[in-house]
Amino acid sequence: MNDIYTVKGLNDNDALQLFSWRAFKKPYPEENYVELSKDLVNYANGLPLALKVLGSLLFGKRIDEWKSALYKLKQEPDRNILNILQISFDGLMYTQKELFLDIACFFKGKNKDDIRDILQSFGYYPNYNIDVLIDKSLITIDRERSLLMHESLWMHDLLQEMGQEIVRRESPEEPGCRSRLWLYEDVLHILRNNTGTEVVEGIVLNMPIEAKEHLSAKAFSKMKNLRFLKIGYVHPPQDLIGGPIQLPQGLNYLSNELRVIDWHGYPLKSMPTNFQPNKLVELRMHCSDIKQLWKGIIILNELKLIDLSDSRNLIEIPDLSGAPNLKQLILRRCTRLYKIHASIGDLKRLIRLDLNGCKRLESLPHKISLEALEYFDLGGCSKLKKFPEIVENMSCLSKLCLSETAIKDPSLLVERSTGLIDLDLRDCKNLSSLPIAICSLTSLKTLNISDCTKLDKLPENLGNIEGLEELDGSRTAIKELPSSMVLLKNLQNLSLRGCNFLSSKPSNKLLNFPLLQRRSLDSMGMSMLALSGLSSLTYMNLSYCNLQAVPDVIGCLSSLKSLNLKGNNFVSLPEDIVRLSKLEDLYLSGCTNLRSLPQLPLSVDYLGAEGCTSLETLPLRPEEDFHPHLYLLNCFKLNDNQDYSGMFLTMLRHYIQRNPSEIGSFDESARLIHYFSLIFFQQNLLHSLKDLHKGFVLRLKNACGSTYP
The missing domain is CATH 1.10.8 (Helicase, Ruva Protein; domain 3)
Known part of the structure; x- marks a missing residue:
């Protein structure tokens, strides 16, 4: 109903x-x-x-x-x-009406900044006319619907319905005589029957994922004024190859008025030979069969974006010197692309250059002068060994990704990129040292050098990067941490997972810092002392680092919320850990030598110690307000301790007394098992629990996989 x-x-x-x-x-x-x-x-x-x-x-x-x-x-x-x-x-002017109808049919929910160039190319003067429509309450700017707080164009459903009805009334019977088409059935009708006319200006075709349509080579031949074309799927999977439209006889014609071509899975090797894309603003052809866009130089003064991601047959990019206003060139996962035309290195307005996953790309233009570039992604270009000559400073560059490349020395690029915020050098197997210039990047916030297996040290002046917030050095050959790391007051996330070459002896250079002079450097010391001044650190991962001991200075990390020490060899944790008043998650699984735990901060909500086979004692006191989620599977020596059987029984009794009405439900009992996550292979504990609540005990036995009666 x-x-x-x-x-x-x-x-x-x-x-x-x-x-x-x-x-x-x-x-x-x-x-x-x-x-x-x-x-x-x-x-x-x-x-x-x-x-x-x-x-x-x-x-x-x-x-x-x-x-x-x-x-x-x-x-x-x-x-x-x-x-x-x-x-x-x-009451609107002509261009305002046209803008309103385009939003109603094509652009509702789109980011205003993303389509500004498109709307301008239509002659809509968006900077002025969008404000007019807002003032007349015909559209709104919506920030809440975007996770990134973009300014999305929005309108009430009734206003959208009115706009679409105005278009439908242009030709109630024949869709091919309407200016805008967005309904699946209407678009297929004109393409199958070749009934499109010069009236048609915009088409959006979103097909079901399983749909395939074979069209004639003349499907678009009558639509001389088509300016907007979008063909794709309603919800395309990320790994989808191919598109919904097949053109077995080729394609004879596309309108020279086109400003936007967004065609998922374009099925041909090239564009129609008579197509003149001089008015084109955006060209998007994800997962296309395109092999070459065009030959020679074409004047493309309006072109702002080319995105041919996942076009597996694309082998080269043509001369783009005729596209001086190009802002974005995106060629992600074009796995056969081996050649980048030299003209790309001189695109003065290029903001984004994305070549991620172009596995056959071996070289870039010999010289690069990309003064406006903000985003540069070469991740996964595994055959790329060297970087070209940088002619101009790239001070606008904020994101640089060189992950999984064969580059040995990115020094020149780093030197010329003084405004870097995010530097990704993950899995650069030939990288044995970091450029000294990194220490001069005062704007840098994120540095990822994980899986650089030849990298055995960090620059001594790393602490000069005062704004650094995230550092991932996991699975590197780093042997010690530079003493200057104590100066990284803004560092929030640090991961050194799998760095099992870290020195167990403190560096003498550490003694130059007053904070450390007040602390003894005994056999438990290590280069981790360099972390003692990291007052903003909230997440630290030192798992699988072959740590023999954890120094007392860990108690200085006053902002720490998550500490991961899995898979190490220490016997105990320092008493100072109780000073970490914000600590919520403590990961100790696989620390097979760990025998005891000190008193923990009351803030701890999660304690994971699965597989700590030597663990004998815990700091838990059930009478205090300390009830973390405990994961203690396969802690066999702890299981043998009769005192802890009683202690956990007390903890369960206190919980049940506080929540008597909830224990009878299966969901709540299951949550309790998740809460404690204990396996005690002791019949006397299970029998004792029967005194608390019979139904709960049965669920406990089931959750533990117990065979006890």
């Missing part, structure tokens, strides 16, 4: 106030407009959308214009809201 709800309108006072804010920019009407305002508010029937649109329409208008608007509205009393919306639309 479908429930139908009637939208309740505002009361008269609230409705008049809302209308007045739009019509007069204050909460009440002007003296000469009071009665007219009440009549119009009454006509709107208290509906907020109608009040906003109507008030915005009449703002700044004369009384005779108000009377004329009211007269028009009353001609069709049964279509109140639609009349209001239609009158507001009719």
Whole structure:
């Protein structure tokens, strides 16, 4: 059964106030407009959308214009809201109407900045006309629907329906005579039957994932004014290869008026020979069969974006010197691409160059002068061994990814990229040292050098990067940490997972720091002492580092929330760990030599110690307000300790006493097992639990996989 709800309108006072804010920019009407305002508010029937649109329409208008608007509205009393919306639309200028219809049919929900160049190419003057539509309450800017807080163009569903109905009325019977097509059935109708005409300006075809359509080579031949073309799937999987449209006889024609081609799985090796893309602004062809875009130089002054990601047959990029305004060139996972034309190195307005996953790419243009470049991704270009000559400083570059390349020395690139924020050098197997220039990157926030297996040291002046927030040196050959690391006051995340060459002896250089002079450097010391000044550190991963001991200075990490020490060889943790008042998660699994734990901070919510086979004692005191989630599977010596059987029994009893009404449910009992996650192979413990709650014990036995009766 479908429930139908009637939208309740505002009361008269609230409705008049809302209308007045739009019509007069204050909460009440002007003296000469009071009665007219009440009549119009009454006509709107208290509906907020109608009040906003109507008030915005009449703002700044004369009384005779108000009377004329009211007269028009009353001609069709049964279509109140639609009349209001239609009158507001009719009052727009031509370009504003066209912009409104494009948003209603194609661009609702799109990021305003992403489509600004497209709208400008249509002659819509978006910087001005978008504000006009906002002022008239026909569209809004929505930031809440975007995780990145982008400014998305949005409109009420009724306004969108009105815009689409206006387009449908252009030709109620034949879709091929409408300016805009977005419905699956309508688009397929004109493409199958070749009924498209010069009236058609925009097409969006989103097909089901399983759909395939074979079209004639003449499918687009009559659409001479087509300016917007988008073909793809409703929800395409990331690994989808191929597209929904097949052209077994090729393609004879595409409109030279096209500003946007967004064609997922374009099925041909090249564009139509008679296609002149001089007005093109965006070319997106993910997963296409394109082998070569065009030959020679073509004047493409309007072109801002090329995205041919996952085009597995693409072998080279043509001369782009005729596209001086290109902002983005995205060629991710074009696995046969081996050649980049030299002209790319001289694109002065290029902001993003993304060649991630181009496995056959061996070289770049000999010289690069990309002064506007902000994002440069060469990750996964495994045959790329050296970087070209940098002619101009790339001070705008904020993100640089060289992961999984064969580059040995990125020094020159780093020196010229003084504004770097994110530097990714993951899995550079030939990288044996970091450029000294890294220490001069005062804007750097993220440095990833994980899996650089030849890298055995960090620059001594690493602490000069005062803004560094994340450092991942996992699975490197680093032997000690530079003493200057104590200066990284903004470092929040540090991972040295799998660095099992870390020295067990402290560096003498550490003694130069006053904080460390106050602490003894005994046999438990190691280069981790360099971490003692990291007051902002919240996450630290030192798992599988072959640590024989953890120094007392760990207690200095006052902001630490998560500490991962899995798979190490220490016997105990320092008593100072109790000073970590913000610590929430402590990971100790696989520390087979660990015998005991010290008193832990009450803030700890998770304690994971699976497989700590030597663990005999715990710091838990059930009478205190300390009830972490415990994961103690296969802690066999702990299981043999009768004292802890009683202690856990007490903890369970306290929990059940606090939550007597919840224990009977299966979900709650399962949550309790998840909460404690203990396996005690002792029949006496299970029998003792029977005294607490019989149903709970049965669930405990089932959750533990027990065979006890």
